[in-house]
Amino acid sequence: MAVRSLTIAAAALAVLAASPAARAADLWGIEGEKAVVLKGKVVDLLCEIGGTCAPDCGAGRHQLGLVDGNGRLYPAAKGNTLFAGAVADLAPYCGKEVEVDGLVIESPRMHLLFVQKLKAPGDTEFRSAEAFGKAWEAAHGKADEWFRADPAVKAVIAADGVFGIKGLEPQP
């Protein structure tokens, strides 16, 4: 009986581990981080905070966040593409409820949401929040590191250098 129970439990755990809904976020070792599956409405921060509302949440021009069932607002700061945010992932779901699998960073300075995976209305499984990377590649072509190949980045660095001060060089 005990063996049977263990077998069933092991099988159940295997199913849970394979299930997208049971996926835990990747921890980054950040102080105050908390792995979450957060359900909330996608909102335009400028609308929520400043009262300037656009029907499409700014169409990718505005920072976005999630309001959970308790009315708490989480600014979405990070997506799953290196050095990129989550606006491209969330913007198509303006005003709709989504599920985010990711990290909430509870810092004394502010809390932030890191969107690692997203389940949008109609999705049966979570998918990685990599819309920025895909959009960048569609616009600019393949690159090993988008952030080094991006023309806007190149223009700023070319103007003032990697230190942001023209003529300043690394010390020997």
Place this chain on the structure above:
Amino acid sequence: MLRRAVLSVPIMLSALSVDVHAAERVKVEGELIDTWCSVTGIMFAYGTAHHQCAVWCAVGGIPVSIKDKDDNTYLVLKVGDDDLSVANPKIVKIQSHEVSVDGELVERDGVKYLLVDAVADDKGIVNLTEAEYGVVPFGE
């Protein structure tokens, strides 16, 4: 029923005004920062040492904030008439600069959001960090 509905209108308007209009006029002086790296403490997130990384993150659409000398962090949602807060070229090119701005501060759930009127003063990068600009994260 009608009476209850009429009575609830001022309450609803009042609740709405808390979210939308509880703004305070402020002047903020501080460094334009990459919010993610700064708040999470990932890498050395300030001044010259972090400038390149801060530009990458701002172009990637990570929110830009201003950190003042008292360690308050203000997430910038707009600058003047420009409502662009995702990769705004005007902000991207002055990442890591010490600035002074006037604007409206709205605090919600412990996060300070700033609606900036204009960048009144730009002192450039004054924070020569990591043993006086010796380190550039990710090199090259």
